[in-house]
Amino acid sequence: MKRKSNADLNDFPNPTMIAVNGVQLEVFEAGRxxxxxxxxLCHGFPEHAYSWRYQVPALVKAGxxxxxxNQRGYGNSSCPTVVTxxxxxxxxxxxLGLLDYYGYKDATFVGHDWGANVVWSLTLLHPTRVNKVINLSLPYQVRGEKPWIEWMEEVFGMDFYFVHFNRQPGVADKIMDENKFNFLRNIYRKNVPLQAPEPGMSMINLAQAEKPLGDPVMSDHDLSVYVSAFEGSGFTGGINWYRNLDRNWHFLAEVNPIIQQPTLMIYGGQDMIPKFEQLPEFVPQVEVITLDCGHWIQQEMPEETNQSILNWLEKQDIVGQSN
Known part of the structure; x- marks a missing residue:
């Protein structure tokens, strides 16, 4: 299987393979x-550490x-075969293993999409290891009375991609793997015209669509980094994150649902993911910013994203010094 070369990443940091928690993670580091x-910085689906390329220089410069x-299932990181x-x-x-590897008691965690879900959960499960939270696109998910996939199946039906991934394992993986370039080209779009959802499963539709909608989020070169990475890993590892949502619901049963850390939530105003109006009830120290973009916030509006993050971090530092 083809793996991406470091040269593909241009000025992005070179990776190091780090053994943590029974797997090898491909980790990109800057500002040592x-x-x-x-x-x-924690990426989402179907992403790559490279999705944060615009944020790295600004954060290093800020100290x-x-x-x-690349989290498990992605890039050159381990892709376990067991779904759980x-x-x-x-x-x-x-x-947590990464924090221990670098000798850190805690850190600021930034997540986008599925990465945001992991950061929310990390903060709930291990609050002493997270000092600040910055999440993009995906707001806090309330743990309701029913497991998430069961609830989604009732509300959205069998073709909703979360449900389909769980109820028809292997079907979407195969189609997406057979159409890697098409799928990634078609999903990484912005300014997509509003239209009624197509029948069928959206991710499969994207993989099989001959023409993309809207405008490209990234250059052909940047897109090739993603395509090359998924030629090596395939999509099953990333999809397996979805296949554990109900299992995660059980894990979080006894956890205090309130996040006390200072938190920045950045929404894309054109994103299909709805805002969570009750966010302050569960995250009392949250500040909310909405940027005029779609789902791929830090890649669509990198300068505005950087400024929002850096301004907020600076504000937190001032508050910390005054306490």
Whole structure:
């Protein structure tokens, strides 16, 4: 299987393979001169550490030790074959392992999409290891009375991609693997015209669509980094995160649902993911920002994202110094 080369990543940091929590993670690190001030950036689906390429120089310049893993199932990181090895206990355990590897008691964690879900969960399960939270696109998910996939199946039906991934294992994986370029080209779009959802499963539709909608989020070169990475890993590892949602629901049963850490939530105003209006009830120290973009916030509006993050972090530092 083809794996991406370091040259594909241009000025992005070179990776190191780090053994944590029973797996090998491909980790990109910058700003080691800023040791003592860690910030960990967590990608989503179907993404790659490279999705944070625009944030790295700005965070290093601001004095942060930037740590960006390709999480399990992605890039050159381990892709376990057992589905349950992608549950929230394993995913958060990988991040704890990274903190331990670098000798950090805690860190600021930044997540986008599924990475945000992992950061929310990490903060609930291991609150002493997270000092600040910055999440993009995906707000806090309330643990309701029914497991998440069971609830989604009732509300959205069998074709909803979360449900389909769980109820028809292997079907979407195969189609996405057979259409890697098409799928990634078609999903990484912005300014997509509003239209009624197509019948069928959205991720399969994207993989099989001949023409993309809207405008590309990234250059052909940047897209090739993603395509090359998924030629090596395939999509099953990332999809297995979805296949543990109900298992995660059980893990979180006894956890205090309130997040006390200072938190920044950045929404894309054109994103299909709805805002969570009750967010302050569960995250009392939250500040909310909405940028005029779609789902791929830090890649669509990198300068505005960087400014929002850095301004908020600076504000937190001032508050910390005054206490």
């Amino acid at each position: 001169e800023n040791v003592g001030k860690p910030i960990v 942060y030790h930037v740590i960006i893993p 090895e992608y549950d929230i206990e394993h995913l958060t355990g990988d991040l």
